[in-house]
Amino acid sequence: METCADLETAAPSHAKPHPLRRLHSRPAKHAWLREVGIVLGFYYVYQTIRSLANVAGVKSRAHSNANFLVTVEKTIFVYQEHNIQQAFLGANWFIKAMNVYYGTLHFIITAGLLIWLYAKRHDAYHRLRNLLGATTFLALIGYWAFPLAPPRLYLQCDGDIPALGPEGGLVKPDCFVDTLAKVGGLWDYQSSAAKAIANAYAAMPSLHFGWSLWCA
Secondary structure (H helix, E strand, O other), X not given: OXXXXXXXXXXXXXXXXXXXXXOOOOOOOOHHHHXXXXXXXXXXXXXXXXXXXXXXXXXXXXXXXXXXXXXXXHXXXXXXXXXXXXXXXXXXXXXXXXXXXXXXXXXXXHHHHHXXXXXXXXXXXXXXXXXXXXXXXXXXXXXXXXXXXXXXXXXXXXXXXXXXXXXXXXXXXXXXXXXXXXXXXXXXXOOHHHHHHOOOOEOOOOHHHHHHHHHO
């Protein structure tokens, strides 16, 4: 009678090992230089497209596209962005925490996961890197073809809006409040760093959402 050990010994030598038991491949010694080059190349493409945001006519197109989008949202009864912001304007601590979250983890977690994949799961790294790159590239095409003003620029208030109301929370005007400017975070859109890298008319598609989905 054959034992389990005999059956295991008789297994064909060409049988593939279970994928969970397969050793993870290791990157070549200087392969990281190529990856840095790819990142820099993407950054150059992004900066090129971002520079187009300053071309005459893009601002008016971005606001026109925002009007169109809001009209569509109102038509199908899903325009709730203003109401949602109004609901949180009194909670300055929450707004500031979300501003810091929005401005930091978007980059830190994405870059951290890429580095972890490269070092610890290199056999999956290239496929996932290419997926993230394709997602980002498609978004760049969207920014070029359909510039879109974000809420903070779409519906602005005339004149200065008081930063704080009588009870310590932000007032609730009939417009969108730029909470980075009024409440703060680690940076705002008027800082030199933001002006150097941010595209003011790249509201959609949202890379914050796309990269977060990739991270998940």
